[in-house]
Amino acid sequence: xxxxxxxxxxxxxxxxLSSIAEMAIDQKTKIFVKKKNDHFLKQGQLLTSYFVVKKxxxxxxxxRNEKEINVWFGEENQIFGAIMPMxxxxxxxxxxxxxxxxxxxxxxxxxxxxxxELYPELNLIGRKIAEELCVILEDRITSLHTESALERYxxxxxxxxxxxxxxxxxxxxxxxxxxxxxxxxxxKR
Amino acid sequence: xxxxxxxxxxxxxxxxLSSIAEMAIDQKTKIFVKKKNDHFLKQGQLLTSYFVVKKxxxxxxxxRNEKEINVWFGEENQIFGAIMPMxxxxxxxxxxxxxxxxxxxxxxxxxxxxxxELYPELNLIGRKIAEELCVILEDRITSLHTESALERYxxxxxxxxxxxxxxxxxxxxxxxxxxxxxxxxxxKR
DNA sequence: TGGATTTTTTGATGTAGATCAAAATCGTCA
DNA sequence: TGACGATTTTGATCTACATCAAAAAATCCA
Numbered sequence: 001x002x003x004x005x006x007x008x009x010x011x012x013x014x015x016x017l018s019s020i021a022e023m024a025i026d027q028k029t030k031i032f033v034k035k036k037n038d039h040f041l042k043q044g045q046l047l048t049s050y051f052v053v054k055k056x057x058x059x060x061x062x063x064r065n066e067k068e069i070n071v072w073f074g075e076e077n078q079i080f081g082a083i084m085p086m087x088x089x090x091x092x093x094x095x096x097x098x099x100x101x102x103x104x105x106x107x108x109x110x111x112x113x114x115x116x117e118l119y120p121e122l123n124l125i126g127r128k129i130a131e132e133l134c135v136i137l138e139d140r141i142t143s144l145h146t147e148s149a150l151e152r153y154x155x156x157x158x159x160x161x162x163x164x165x166x167x168x169x170x171x172x173x174x175x176x177x178x179x180x181x182x183x184x185x186x187x188k189r
Numbered sequence: 190x191x192x193x194x195x196x197x198x199x200x201x202x203x204x205x206l207s208s209i210a211e212m213a214i215d216q217k218t219k220i221f222v223k224k225k226n227d228h229f230l231k232q233g234q235l236l237t238s239y240f241v242v243k244k245x246x247x248x249x250x251x252x253r254n255e256k257e258i259n260v261w262f263g264e265e266n267q268i269f270g271a272i273m274p275m276x277x278x279x280x281x282x283x284x285x286x287x288x289x290x291x292x293x294x295x296x297x298x299x300x301x302x303x304x305x306e307l308y309p310e311l312n313l314i315g316r317k318i319a320e321e322l323c324v325i326l327e328d329r330i331t332s333l334h335t336e337s338a339l340e341r342y343x344x345x346x347x348x349x350x351x352x353x354x355x356x357x358x359x360x361x362x363x364x365x366x367x368x369x370x371x372x373x374x375x376x377k378r
Numbered sequence: 379t380g381g382a383t384t385t386t387t388t389g390a391t392g393t394a395g396a397t398c399a400a401a402a403t404c405g406t407c408a
Numbered sequence: 409t410g411a412c413g414a415t416t417t418t419g420a421t422c423t424a425c426a427t428c429a430a431a432a433a434a435t436c437c438a
Contacts, residue, residue, distance in 0.1 A: 064335040071330065081323075116313070123312035124305070130319035134270075137326035141260065144333040145366050146253045149395070169416065177334050182395055184417055338425070358386065371425055373387055 005029055007052045007105040010079040014128040021119035028111040032104040040096040040104065048106035050081050050129075056102020057166050061174075062093050070175040073163050081129060082109075099167060149178045150186050194218055196241045196294040199268040203317040210308035217300040221293040229285040229293065237295040239270050239318075245291020246355050250363075251282050259364040262352050270318060271298075288356060338367045339375050 173183040250259045362372040
């Protein structure tokens with residue numbers, strides 16, 4: 001089977017899927033078309049667990065004392081997991097907003113639960129995705145922990161240069177934990 | 190089967206294990222007895238992937254411009270994964286040092302790989318452990334991202350009060366990303 | 379038990395980056 | 409095209425926390 005479902009394509013990077021599983025996942029995949037500035041995950045709305053952006057960019061942010069803090073950004077051809085919503089004791093305080101017109105392929109939490117039970121092979125893929133995410137998060141922690149504002153900006157430029165092109169300074173600044181003003185000054189050396 | 194292997198006891202919190210799998214894991218479990226200040230994971234030494242401390246506390250730290258930065262702490266009855274070493278492209282720059290005399294139950298990376306293949310049921314457990322870790326790491330990022338030094342200290346006291354008793358101020362300070370001096374001043378209100 | 383090492387506290391000063399305010403630039407669309 | 413709103417830049421000041429230095433307290437162990 002040769003699906004054009006980009007979510008399945010991403011999943012298959014982590015392990016093999018039987019064609020029955022692939023079909024089942026494909027059936028549960030929902031497509032969303034979003035305009036610039038639209039939200040995806042708002043409290044009370046559909047909670048997705050895995051999703052892939054076929055076209056577009058987004059930011060994930062939280063609210064903290066009246067302010068929005070960008071937690072991460074996402075682009076095409078990456079798989080994202082909204083893992084937090086899966087833990088009942090910790091309702092997701094994370095919002096997702098698209099920064100360009102976007103097209104998203106997603107599976108809902110409840111559907112994923114069922115898929116894990118029906119096709120246990122999926123657990124290997126899920127494990128690898130989560131492990132990979134852990135590595136990214138640990139990096140992020142190290143960066144916030146040990147680097148200066150300038151160094152954090154440089155790290156981002158190295159690791160995800162395309163984001164710096166597509167996303168405005170204010171959002172990047174919030175992600176890096178600096179103010180717009182400071183980032184602006186950093187930028188011109 | 191009613192194993193007294195604390196590593197297996199922790200694994201079973203996340204899902205069921207057949208008794209064959211349980212026996213196989215038990216056979217691969219290695220026990221280490223460590224003195225205060227001993228290291229566990231030093232570059233070049235045995236890389237473990239999952240481990241449980243039966244008795245003791247430890248810190249995981251990295252080296253960054255001549256300084257040691259504490260990345261996390263661990264106590265009894267928690268399962269830990271050294272996930273980073275599993276990714277070839279990112280050799281673990283993380284060291285583990287025991288801060289009290291400790292007893293550790295661990296499985297080596299290579300053995301775990303084999304176990305995952307032989308007993309695919311383990312993948313579900315591995316997935317849940319990694320997902321749980323993601324939640325913890327995200328929390329950590331949020332804390333570093335949004336909280337002041339005082340707030341970070343308060344969060345730690347809430348979430349892991351026992352650590353604050355067992356671990357000296359210098360190590361706690363490094364974990365919280367403040368200097369000893371600042372933490373000392375914070376402590377007395 | 380007492381001296382040495384380690385850990386914590388206290389004090390004086392320095393600085394990266396925040397905050398506040400306003401000007402300059404860019405982008406959009408009537 | 410021109411004008412309004414959004415984004416970025418510039419400038420002046422403020423502050424949380426770092427750094428450096430040294431004293432005080434706690435811990436270790438011969």
